[in-house]
Amino acid sequence: MAQKRARPRSRTSAFARRLLRTPIAGASATVLVLLLAAAAFAPLLARYDPAATAAGPALTAPGGAYPFGTDRYGRDVFSRIVHGARVSLPIGLAAVVLSTVAGSLLGLAMGFFGGRFDAVGSRAIDIMLGFPPIMLALLIIAVLGIGITNVILAVGISGTPRFARIVRGATIGVRENVYVEAARALGGSSPRVLLRHVLPNVHGPIIVLATLFVGRAILETSSLGFLGLGVQPPIPEWGTMLSEGREFMRHAPWLMIFPGAVLFLTVVSINLLGDFLREILDPRLRGR
Amino acid sequence: MASLVLRRAGRPIRAEAGEEKEGGAAALLLLETPLTQYVVRRLLWTLPVLLAATTLAFLVLHLIPGDPVNLMLAGRPASEEIRENLRRNLGLDKPFAEQYLHYLGNAFRGDFGKSFRSGLPVVEAIGQQLPATMQLAAGGLLIGVTLGLGLGLLAGLRPGTPTDGLVMFIALLGISMPGYWTGMLLIYFFGVRLEWAPIVGSGLPALILPSIVVGSFAIGDIARLVRSSLLDIRGEDYIRTARAKGLPPRRVVLRHALRNALIPVVTLMGLQLGLFVGGGVITETVFARPGVGVLLVQSILDKDYPVIQAIILMTTTAYIVANFLVDMLYVVLDPRVRYA
Numbered sequence: 001m002a003q004k005r006a007r008p009r010s011r012t013s014a015f016a017r018r019l020l021r022t023p024i025a026g027a028s029a030t031v032l033v034l035l036l037a038a039a040a041f042a043p044l045l046a047r048y049d050p051a052a053t054a055a056g057p058a059l060t061a062p063g064g065a066y067p068f069g070t071d072r073y074g075r076d077v078f079s080r081i082v083h084g085a086r087v088s089l090p091i092g093l094a095a096v097v098l099s100t101v102a103g104s105l106l107g108l109a110m111g112f113f114g115g116r117f118d119a120v121g122s123r124a125i126d127i128m129l130g131f132p133p134i135m136l137a138l139l140i141i142a143v144l145g146i147g148i149t150n151v152i153l154a155v156g157i158s159g160t161p162r163f164a165r166i167v168r169g170a171t172i173g174v175r176e177n178v179y180v181e182a183a184r185a186l187g188g189s190s191p192r193v194l195l196r197h198v199l200p201n202v203h204g205p206i207i208v209l210a211t212l213f214v215g216r217a218i219l220e221t222s223s224l225g226f227l228g229l230g231v232q233p234p235i236p237e238w239g240t241m242l243s244e245g246r247e248f249m250r251h252a253p254w255l256m257i258f259p260g261a262v263l264f265l266t267v268v269s270i271n272l273l274g275d276f277l278r279e280i281l282d283p284r285l286r287g288r
Numbered sequence: 289m290a291s292l293v294l295r296r297a298g299r300p301i302r303a304e305a306g307e308e309k310e311g312g313a314a315a316l317l318l319l320e321t322p323l324t325q326y327v328v329r330r331l332l333w334t335l336p337v338l339l340a341a342t343t344l345a346f347l348v349l350h351l352i353p354g355d356p357v358n359l360m361l362a363g364r365p366a367s368e369e370i371r372e373n374l375r376r377n378l379g380l381d382k383p384f385a386e387q388y389l390h391y392l393g394n395a396f397r398g399d400f401g402k403s404f405r406s407g408l409p410v411v412e413a414i415g416q417q418l419p420a421t422m423q424l425a426a427g428g429l430l431i432g433v434t435l436g437l438g439l440g441l442l443a444g445l446r447p448g449t450p451t452d453g454l455v456m457f458i459a460l461l462g463i464s465m466p467g468y469w470t471g472m473l474l475i476y477f478f479g480v481r482l483e484w485a486p487i488v489g490s491g492l493p494a495l496i497l498p499s500i501v502v503g504s505f506a507i508g509d510i511a512r513l514v515r516s517s518l519l520d521i522r523g524e525d526y527i528r529t530a531r532a533k534g535l536p537p538r539r540v541v542l543r544h545a546l547r548n549a550l551i552p553v554v555t556l557m558g559l560q561l562g563l564f565v566g567g568g569v570i571t572e573t574v575f576a577r578p579g580v581g582v583l584l585v586q587s588i589l590d591k592d593y594p595v596i597q598a599i600i601l602m603t604t605t606a607y608i609v610a611n612f613l614v615d616m617l618y619v620v621l622d623p624r625v626r627y628a
Contacts, residue, residue, distance in 0.1 A: 127340045135565060135603055139344070142588045142596050143351045219466055223570055226468050227585050239466075246472060246574065250480055260469035268464040275460070 015280065025276035028269035035266055039085035046079035050236045055079070059252045069254040071244065077254065080236035081262050087237045088263070091152055092218035098156030099217070100210045103163020108202070110164065111171025112194055121164070128161040137220060141229050151230045155220045159213055166209055170202035177201075204281040211274035215267040222263055238263045323619065330615055334608050341604040345597040346391045352593070356380060359591050360404045400598035405590050410598045414580060421579040424571060425564045427495050428502025432564075433557065436507045440514025444549070445541065447519055455511060462508030467567055471501040471574035487575065498575045505567040506557075513556050517549040524548075551621050554614055565603050 019025050038045055047065070048055040053073040055066075062069040068077035110118040128136065136158035144150040174180065175198065183197045222239025224230030231237035233244065238259045245255030349356055357374050366374075375381050378401075379390055394400065400410035443455035474497045479487035486494045521527060522545070530544045531537075569581030580599060587595040 123336070127337050134569065135600060138569070138584065138588060139348070139596075139600055142593075143348055145352075215464060219464075222466060223468065226466075227569065227573055229585065229588055239468075242466075242469060242472070249472060249476055253476055256469070256472045256476070260466060260472065263466055264464060264469060267466070268461060271460055271464050 018280065019276070022276060024272055028272040028276075031265060031269040032273065035085055035089065035269075038082050039089055042082045042086050046076070046082045048076040048079040050075065050080045050083035051234050052076075059248065061252075062254050062258075068258040069252065071241075071252075071255055072248065077241075077258055080241060081238070081259055084236040084238045084241060084259065084262075087231060087235055088218055088222060088239075089266075091148065091221045091231070091237075092155075092214055094152045095155035095159065095217040095221065096210055096214050098152065099159035099163050099213060100206065102156070103160040104167045104199075104206055106160070107164040107167025107169075108171050108194055108198060111168040112175055112190070112198060114172075118168070122168070125161040125164050129165070134158075134220065134223065137224065138229070141224065146229055146232065148231055148235075151221055151224055154224065155217050158220075159217065162213075163206070163209060166205050167202055170205050171198055174198050174201045208274065208278045208281055211270065211277050215270040215274065218263070218270070219267055326619070327616070330612060334612055337608055338605065341601055341608075342392060342395055343388075345395075345601045346388055348597055348600070349593045350384075352591075356593065359593065395601060400601075401594040403587075403595050404592045405587075405595075410594045413595060414583065414598060414602065417578055417580045417583045420577060421568055421572070421581065423495060424498055424502055424568055424577070424579060427499025428506070428564055428567060428571075429557075431499050431503030432506035432510060435503065436510025437514055437553070439507065439511040440518070440553075441541075441546070443511065444515035444518030447515075452515075456515070459508040459511040462504055462511075465504065467501055467505055468570045468574045470504050471498070471571055474500060475575070498571050498577060501571045501574065502564055502567040505564070509556060510553060513553055514549060517552045518545060521545055521548050547621070551618065554617055554621060557614065565607070 019029060053075055055076045056070045056074050058070060058072050058074040060066050060070040060074075062077075066076050066078065068081060070076055071080070106121065110121040137154040140154035140157055141150060144153060180193060180197055183193045188197070221230060222237065222242070225237045225239030226243045228243065231240055233240050241259040242256055242263075245252070245259065248255050352359075356378060357371050357380070360374055360378070361371075372381075379387055382390070398411055402409055403413050406413060439455045439459065443452040443459075446452055475487050478484045478497060485496050487497060488494065526548075527540065527544055530540045535543075565581070568579060569585060571577070572579040572581040573585065580602075583595065584599045586592075587599070
């Protein structure tokens with residue numbers, strides 16, 4: 001039994017069992033699955049074209065044909081939020097993929113090879129971490145200009161140094177293990193040893209950090225949108241929608257309540273799930 | 289600088305600044321102490337970071353596609369002669385290395401040129417906005433630290449209880465709330481609906497809601513850290529000793545536990561300054577307040593690069609200085625650091 005547990009397949013099912021046993025994590029996972037489904041089936045769920053003006057009378061209160069109301073151009077807010085999931089989620093995820101891949105490769109290489117490469121890289125990371133996080137993103141936008149790709153780059157690059165630092169630390173811990181030495185002694189090339197022997201043993205912190213970062217990346221993306229420096233209207237990005245809703249707060253509060261609530265629910269679910277993952281993958285943190 | 293008190297083998301060594309008589313000997317002594325080495329090392333380390341920040345700020349203008357002169361003209365038609373003049377005024381006709389050194393020299397003297405938009409010296413343009421931002425940051429810091437510390441203590445002293453669970457849940461909500469949404473909800477409920485707090489204007493009352501928003505960026509992080517560092521030191525020998533010698537629990541918490549638990553929190557506060565800067569950008573926009581954050585966003589939209597460069601450099605410098613001060617505070621809070 002004990003031996004069987006150590007096998008990867010059983011671990012996955014044990015993970016699923018625990019997820020279902022933890023109500024909060026289970027609820028978060030459900031919310032996220034629903035959100036992803038909403039994004040995938042947006043055209044079926046949304047009754048109106050998200051960009052169609054005069055889908056209804058302008059600034060209609062929520063109810064009836066327009067569950068979340070309409071905005072100043074008479075666009076259906078519900079349809080825009082559902083379609084917004086297709087904008088906000090992929091951008092956030094793409095940024096996380098960028099940070100994770102770039103940061104992990106950098107951290108792995110620095111930790112594994114050490115020496116001058118590590119020294120220079122570590123200093124560069126210190127310098128990047130010396131910038132306040134959103135400043136780095138704003139700086140990148142200032143240089144590259146406004147656009148969806150640039151938002152991904154800005155959010156992704158500003159998250160890279162944190163990954164690199166954590167993965168570097170974990171790699172240094174793993175590097176000295178006997179199995180790494182054995183793999184090298186058997187003539188494994190550096191990239192092979194790194195990817196086949198070191199990476200699988202540092203994947204825990206990478207996954208935890210990546211999960212926690214998804215929420216941050218989505219928030220940062222929407223913040224840029226809110227500031228007018230991210231995704232531009234009329235694309236229904238949640239942050240951009242909130243920025244538009246700000247002007248009508250007094251008379252049409254639904255324009256800011258619904259997109260904000262969906263954004264908040266998304267990020268909360270991701271963070272709760274991230275906390276759950278951290279407890280599972282890093283037992284030392286349990287109970288913290 | 290008042291005085292540095294260094295303890296070595298239990299014997300205090302006092303080195304007064306400006307002490308003439310033994311000045312030389314004291315200085316020599318200071319150079320040998322680990323603390324001085326630590327301070328100097330730490331101070332030296334800020335230099336490359338500052339230099340990197342300056343270089344980055346300089347490169348911003350050169351990395352952007354297109355001719356800076358076009359940006360300065362902002363679409364207005366101009367003869368080739370005017371363009372040449374502008375180029376010369378901006379120093380763009382000089383070799384790259386010379387421009388860089390020139391920029392470094394000017395930045396060192398606090399001269400960042402003139403805004404492309406307003407024509408105002410950049411330092412003046414930022415100076416006008418600075419007080420509003422500082423007030424907001426101070427308000428946010430006060431609220432963030434007070435609430436974060438309070439909640440963290442509440443949870444950390446009774447781990448595993450429903451109180452603890454509730455506090456940690458609130459902290460997680462705080463981390464997951466989009467700051468500008470918090471701001472809009474506060475404006476809507478307390479400003480528009482209940483009319484409890486003003487949402488525009490100047491003075492202290494108008495600072496309340498924005499400060500809560502800026503503080504909210506930090507409350508969750510601080511609370512979580514206070515809690516976990518309280519849990520960390522719970523098992524330490526000195527806590528057990530304090531308890532064993534019969535100190536009342538409140539005294540154990542305040543004198544022994546809290547003081548040690550605060551050490552990582554102080555570090556976090558240095559790092560949080562970045563959040564206050566970022567939080568400031570967003571909060572100022574939500575509340576339509578003046579400030580450096582709004583100026584930065586507007587400058588990015590306007591492609592007003594001298595202003596962008598200066599704000600980047602200024603916030604980074606503030607960040608570096610704050611973190612340096614935090615590290616020094618560390619030395620005060622934790623005597624062990626002196627010999628590290």
